[in-house]
Each structure stands twice: as structure tokens, then as C-alpha cells.
Amino acid sequence: MQKYILGKKNHITVVSAALIIIGFTSELVFHQEQAAMWSLILASVLGVAPIAIQAYQALKVKVVSIDVLVTLAVIGAFFIKNFEESAIVTFLFLFGAYLEQRTLQKTRSAIKELTQMAPESALKQVESGEFEEVDVDDVDVGDTLLVKTGAKVPVDGTVISGEGYINEASITGEAVPVGKKKGSQVFAGTILENGTMQIVADRVGEDTTFGRIIELVEEAQDSKSEAERFIDRFSKYYTPAVLVLSLLVWLVSRNIELAITILVLGCPGALVIGVPVSNVAGIGNGARHGVLLKGSEVIHDFSRVDTIVFDKTGTLTVGNPTVADTQYYVSDIQQTLGYLSSVERESDHPLAKAIVQHLGVLDTYTVQRTNVVAGGGIVAEVDGHRVAVGNVGLMEQEKVVFSEKALRDIARFEASGNSLVLTAVDGELQILMGIRDQIREGVKVHLRKLKRLGVKHLVVLSGDNQGTVDLVSKELGLTEAHGHMLPQDKASYIKKLQAEGRTVAFVGDGVNDSPSLALAHIGIAMGSGTDVAIETSDVVLMNSDFSRLPHALGLAKATANNMRQNIAIAVGVVLVLLASVFFSEWMNMSIGMLVHEASILVVILNGMRLLRFQLRKER
Structure with a gap:
């Protein structure tokens, strides 16, 4: 029976409205007070039924909900035979719940659109x-x-x-x-x-990029921010406090109408719903614009970011480098090129792919005992020789001696903005290659947008040489640039920034970036990066679209502001209503319930504005 009544709640709302119209028409037009009274009594009884059931279900789990307050208020109105108030209060409460349901459905439509797109x-x-x-x-x-x-x-x-x-x-x-x-x-x-x-x-299935998007967005909706958890705790004690206040007012004043009016006016509905609706709308907007925000806690932290740290390759640059300069240090180079091609085919690093593509078809050799040196390169045994392929740091680790010419070449390549890949065979430097990557189109404009959004420090950390990193930093107008950074160096630098009191976001796309993504206050992964990076991160930019980063930050700030606005609206309305009970003569239960339901709709509609959020275009 309870399930049936709750299922017919919208129908009850319509019938209740009709009975209220009949009641007032009977009294004001036909002067049939008896008919009017019974119409309003019936409207009250029908209207309070689903509310009382919800109140009973809440009390069963030891929760004093808004429904409990409204049910007690209606019973009190019956007790003093104020059937007009009881009928109007129940109708407004049910009608408000209906409007909340409809508007929240629109708010969640962005998420539903995602699931409907699933093949x-x-x-x-x-x-x-x-x-x-x-x-x-x-x-x-x-x-x-x-x-x-x-x-x-x-798939x-x-x-x-x-x-x-x-x-x-x-x-x-x-x-x-x-x-x-x-x-x-x-x-x-x-x-x-x-x-x-x-x-x-x-x-296939949930392992697809689209499946992960739906899963991450649904998880984000279910998460709760610190503000939401505080409001949950606050409501747990606030609602009983209103009940106690109402009882005290009745004991002191012996005015039951005043007491039940306080029950209605003190309902914290807008406060309870204001933050979640902002959260869902913000996440929905992000999902529709290629940005995954993993929960309202992420939104809160992201909105406060003042420092963004970038990996270079694949983040600020395209990640599709090509060989630009080459220098050989032995006369018979074909065999060494074969060694180099054989070793680089063992790697999926962008620089390795660039070298393999540049070298084309060559005689290759069996590669044995491969050792990948994080942030350095690869050392392997090829055709009985120890072959080291990597940066200057790896060569120093292998105790390779550089000639004066090699040192000049290295300095010249770095000054031209090249990433260096050196090849040594049995401890002797034989090849130096300079590889260049193109800066992503529009990155400079998007970085300016980040500055306008309040990001004070833009930092690039890269395993590349300092000269290349400095050139990228200068071209893009970054605050700091640090090269020769191993994964552990990047993580240590982020800790240093956090120790200085900065709120740090890290943007990267590789396995080596995972420690930094996890350590930063906000980890931002480029969507075409590795699974590890995406799972470790807090924000995902789908398809590695850098232009989504300013939108994501602007959306996080707008959502956080929207949450604060909704809290202010909710608290402000309750304070004004309660004050008006004691300091005005016009406040009653019906007006209080009307304002209460209106405040709930206001915070919902305010939250829904986030669905249309777009960053302003630069002039």
C-alpha cells in the first residue's frame, strides 16, 4: 500500500489541487462553508499521506527528515482546525517535489545522453x-x-x-x-x-574508452565533497533542532500555530539539495565537452589551483617528433645504424618511433638482455656488443668519453631546440641525433586563458635537455622550466611546490607521469595517454585536446562558486523566514511553504546554469 501511494504521488498532487480549488470556490463564490471545509480536509488527508509515509520510513532508520517536520505541521494545523493551511502546505510540498524531480531530470540529462549513446x-x-x-x-x-x-x-x-x-x-x-x-x-x-x-x-565492453567515460562519470556523481559531507552532518542535527525550537516556542508562548509555522519555515530542503545539483550539473557539462571530472572533491580542489605543472612531450608538444639533425663519429656507420634500429624497435617511446621511422628498412639484429633506464634510455646486448641508446645522462652513467667535437655538437644541437639521442657501442660514442617536436597548435592562447583564470605559476618539467625545455618555455611564456628530470625528480619537485603552500595540478600522459599525477593535488591526464595515467588522474582531457584544459578549470571554478551561491541562498532564505515569524505579522504556514519550495527551485535552476557554461572567447 505504501509503495502504491508513493507511486501515485503526482496524481495525488493533481487531485489535491482540484480539491483546494473546489474548496475556495465553494466558500468564496457559493458561500458553502461546509462543502469548502470537507474539500480542504480531503485535500489535506490525501496530500499528507505520501509525506507521512516518507516521514515514517525516515524515522525507521532514525532520521528526522523534512517530511517529519511537514507531517507534524499538518497534524498541528488539523488540531487547530486550520484546514486551509494544511491543504495548501501539503499541496505546495508535493508540487515542489514534482518540480524538483523534473528539473533534476534535466540536470542529469547530460549523463543519460552518454548512456544512450552506448552501442x-x-x-x-x-x-x-x-x-x-x-x-x-x-x-x-x-x-x-x-x-x-x-x-x-x-568497440x-x-x-x-x-x-x-x-x-x-x-x-x-x-x-x-x-x-x-x-x-x-x-x-x-x-x-x-x-x-x-x-x-x-x-x-570491448567496459574496457572501451566510452565505457570508461560512463563508469568514471557515474562514480563522480556518487562521490561527495567536503561541503556535501558537512551539509549531511549539519542536516542530521539541524532538523531535530528545528523540532526542539518549535516545541520550546509552544511551551513558552502556548501558540501552536506559531510553533507549527516554525516547523515549516525551518525545513532545510534547499540547503540539502543545493550542493549536489551543482556537482551533477558541473560533471554533466564536463562530460559533454570532453572533460571527465572525477567527483565533487576534485572540483573543489581544482577550483583552487594556482600552479600547473606540465610534462613536455605529448602535453605541450604534439608528441610526434621527427629527426632533424644527425652527427656520426665513426666512418663505417651502417652496422651501428642497424644496432640502433634494432634497439629502438624494442621501445614505444615517441623518440624511438621517430628514429625507427627515420632509419627506414635496415638489417636488424637480435636484441638480448634489454635494460630500460627510466628517464635515460635503453642498454642492451646486440650481436655481442653493449649498445646504449639514450640521453647524455645515460652516456655518463655508461662512462662514455665525449670528444671536444662531440661536446660542441651536443651544445649546438641543444641550442637549436633538439632532444638528444646518443648511441654508444662498447662505451664509444658513435651517433648523435637531434629530434624535434612541434608545439601543439593554440597552446599559447590556452595558457593565457589559464593565467586569466587565476593560475599564477606555469611550470614545465621534462626529461629532455635544458636547452630544448628553455626554448619551449620561452616561446610559450611559462614561469619555470626544468630539464633532465627523471620521474622521481618530477615527483620531488611537486612536493617542493606543495611545501611552499601552492595548490598544484600536474598535466601528463605517460606511465612515467603516474607518480606525479598521483602526488599532485589534481592530476590531469591527456585522454590518449596510457591507462595507468588515466586511472591515476583526477581529471581526464579526452582525445588529448589541450583546449579542454581552460574549459575544465573554468568549469571547476564556476561549479565551486555555484555551490557557494546555493548554500548562501538556502541559509539566507531560512534565516529571513524564521526572523519574519517573530518580527512580522504577515508570515504564516502557507507563505512559508511557498517561499521554501521556491528557494529549492531557485537553487536547482541556479545549478542548471552550469549545463550551459562556456568560457568567454578572447577578443
């Missing part, structure tokens, strides 16, 4: 070579799938044939179609706008 079926290649439609849950890693024009890509995968343009708005927030061809990566939940392609499944 449900796929065209899978079977043993006969034909493609059959199957449930997306029946697709396994390694399966070949066919994607037609207008269809959703069902994360690699294009093996065909080409076309894909709308990746569900992943990046950017609706401009992206061209895809053989070898391109595609993501679940994106839409093939034209063309036909076959893909091989790399990730």
Missing part, C-alpha cells in the same frame, strides 16, 4: 566470412567487425580496411568529423558519418 549491436564476421548482427556483449577482442555509414562504432578498434569520417563528439566533445583510414584508431560510441570500414576489436 547495442555490431556486425561481426563469422566463420563463413559473412557479417551477422550480434549483441555488442558478444564481441570479443580480435573479432572483425563491419561499420556502415550512420552506424555507431561498437575500440583499429581500421583494417575502408575509410570514412567519424563524429567523435561522444569522446572528445568536438563535433567536427575526423578522417579515418587503414591503421587509424576508432572508439566505441562514435558515429561513422560516411564511408564503410572494417575494424578489428582492440577493447
Whole structure:
């Protein structure tokens, strides 16, 4: 019976409104006071039923909720035979709950849109070579799938044939179609706008990028900030306090109408709902614009950031470097180039990929006993020789002696903004390569936006040489630049900044960045980076779109401000209402409930403004 009544709450609201209209019409138009009284009594009884059930359920778990206060107020109004007040209070409370439900549904629509974008079926290649439609849950890693024009890509995968343009708005927030061809990566939940392609499944189900987005956003909604936890604790004691205050007022004044009016006016509804609605709307806006904010605690900390530390490669730069300069120190270089190519094929570092691509097809050798030196390079045994490939620090560790010419070349390459990769065979330097990476388009403009948002310190930490890092820093107008930084050096530097009292965010995309991402107050991962970096971080910029960083910070600040506004509105309204009880003659239960419900709608609508948040464009 309880479940049935609660399920019909909206219908009860409509009937209650009709009975109130009949009651007032009977009294004011037809002067039928008896009919008016019974209409208002019936409206009160119907209206209080779902409220009383919710109050009973709350008391069962030892919680004095808003429903308890309203139920007691209605019973008190019945006791003094003020049926007009009881009917209007119950109707306003139910109608307010209905409006809250509708507006909150709109607030959560951004999250629902995400789940609705999830693909449900796929065209899978079977043993006969034909493609059959199957449930997306029946697709396994390694399966070949066919994607037609207008269809959703069902999994994360690699294009093996065909080409076309894909709308990746569900992943990046950017609706401009992206061209895809053989070898391109595609993501679940994106839409093939034209063309036909076959893909091989790399990730399926919850392991896809889209699946992780939904999971992270849902987890973020469920998290609670310090402000929310405080409000939960405050409401736990505040609501009983209102009940006690009402009782004291009745004991002192013997005015039961005044006592039950205090019950209604003291309801903390807007206070309880104000912060969560801001949190959900902020996270929803981020999800629609390619930014994952992992919870309201993250929003609070991110809004206070005054220092942002960047990794260089793949963050400030494109992460697709090319070989720009080469210097050889032996006459017969072909064998050494073969050694270099063989070793670099063992690595997935961007600099290694650039070298392999530059060298092209060469005779390769079996690589044995590979040792990856974090922040340094690789040392391996190749064809019976000890081959070291890496930076100057690795060469010094290998006790490689530099000639005067080599030292001059190193200085010249660094001055030109090159990242250095040196190759030594059996302790003798044989090759010096200079590799350059392009700064991301628009990064300088986005960094200016960060400064306007209150970030005072922009720092780059890189394992690259100091000359290259300084050139990048100078071009972008950064505050500090530090090169030759190993992962542990970056982590130590972040600790140093935190010890100075700074609130630090770190932006990176690699496995080596994970310690710094975890250590910083806010870890920000580029979405095309490694799984470890994404899982360790607090904020994810999907598709490594740097332009989302200013939007993310601006959104965090706007959300934090919105939370504070809602708290101020809620507390202010309650204080004004309670003061008006004692210092005015016009305040009563009906007006109090109307203002109370209006305040709840105000904080919800204020929170919903975040769904439309956009950073102002530069003039």
C-alpha cells in the first residue's frame, strides 16, 4: 500500500489541487462553508499521506527528515482546525517535489545522453566470412567487425580496411568529423558519418574508452565533497533542532500555530539539495565537452589551483617528433645504424618511433638482455656488443668519453631546440641525433586563458635537455622550466611546490607521469595517454585536446562558486523566514511553504546554469 501511494504521488498532487480549488470556490463564490471545509480536509488527508509515509520510513532508520517536520505541521494545523493551511502546505510540498524531480531530470540529462549513446549491436564476421548482427556483449577482442555509414562504432578498434569520417563528439566533445583510414584508431560510441570500414576489436565492453567515460562519470556523481559531507552532518542535527525550537516556542508562548509555522519555515530542503545539483550539473557539462571530472572533491580542489605543472612531450608538444639533425663519429656507420634500429624497435617511446621511422628498412639484429633506464634510455646486448641508446645522462652513467667535437655538437644541437639521442657501442660514442617536436597548435592562447583564470605559476618539467625545455618555455611564456628530470625528480619537485603552500595540478600522459599525477593535488591526464595515467588522474582531457584544459578549470571554478551561491541562498532564505515569524505579522504556514519550495527551485535552476557554461572567447 505504501509503495502504491508513493507511486501515485503526482496524481495525488493533481487531485489535491482540484480539491483546494473546489474548496475556495465553494466558500468564496457559493458561500458553502461546509462543502469548502470537507474539500480542504480531503485535500489535506490525501496530500499528507505520501509525506507521512516518507516521514515514517525516515524515522525507521532514525532520521528526522523534512517530511517529519511537514507531517507534524499538518497534524498541528488539523488540531487547530486550520484546514486551509494544511491543504495548501501539503499541496505546495508535493508540487515542489514534482518540480524538483523534473528539473533534476534535466540536470542529469547530460549523463543519460552518454548512456544512450552506448552501442547495442555490431556486425561481426563469422566463420563463413559473412557479417551477422550480434549483441555488442558478444564481441570479443580480435573479432572483425563491419561499420556502415550512420552506424555507431561498437568497440575500440583499429581500421583494417575502408575509410570514412567519424563524429567523435561522444569522446572528445568536438563535433567536427575526423578522417579515418587503414591503421587509424576508432572508439566505441562514435558515429561513422560516411564511408564503410572494417575494424578489428582492440577493447570491448567496459574496457572501451566510452565505457570508461560512463563508469568514471557515474562514480563522480556518487562521490561527495567536503561541503556535501558537512551539509549531511549539519542536516542530521539541524532538523531535530528545528523540532526542539518549535516545541520550546509552544511551551513558552502556548501558540501552536506559531510553533507549527516554525516547523515549516525551518525545513532545510534547499540547503540539502543545493550542493549536489551543482556537482551533477558541473560533471554533466564536463562530460559533454570532453572533460571527465572525477567527483565533487576534485572540483573543489581544482577550483583552487594556482600552479600547473606540465610534462613536455605529448602535453605541450604534439608528441610526434621527427629527426632533424644527425652527427656520426665513426666512418663505417651502417652496422651501428642497424644496432640502433634494432634497439629502438624494442621501445614505444615517441623518440624511438621517430628514429625507427627515420632509419627506414635496415638489417636488424637480435636484441638480448634489454635494460630500460627510466628517464635515460635503453642498454642492451646486440650481436655481442653493449649498445646504449639514450640521453647524455645515460652516456655518463655508461662512462662514455665525449670528444671536444662531440661536446660542441651536443651544445649546438641543444641550442637549436633538439632532444638528444646518443648511441654508444662498447662505451664509444658513435651517433648523435637531434629530434624535434612541434608545439601543439593554440597552446599559447590556452595558457593565457589559464593565467586569466587565476593560475599564477606555469611550470614545465621534462626529461629532455635544458636547452630544448628553455626554448619551449620561452616561446610559450611559462614561469619555470626544468630539464633532465627523471620521474622521481618530477615527483620531488611537486612536493617542493606543495611545501611552499601552492595548490598544484600536474598535466601528463605517460606511465612515467603516474607518480606525479598521483602526488599532485589534481592530476590531469591527456585522454590518449596510457591507462595507468588515466586511472591515476583526477581529471581526464579526452582525445588529448589541450583546449579542454581552460574549459575544465573554468568549469571547476564556476561549479565551486555555484555551490557557494546555493548554500548562501538556502541559509539566507531560512534565516529571513524564521526572523519574519517573530518580527512580522504577515508570515504564516502557507507563505512559508511557498517561499521554501521556491528557494529549492531557485537553487536547482541556479545549478542548471552550469549545463550551459562556456568560457568567454578572447577578443
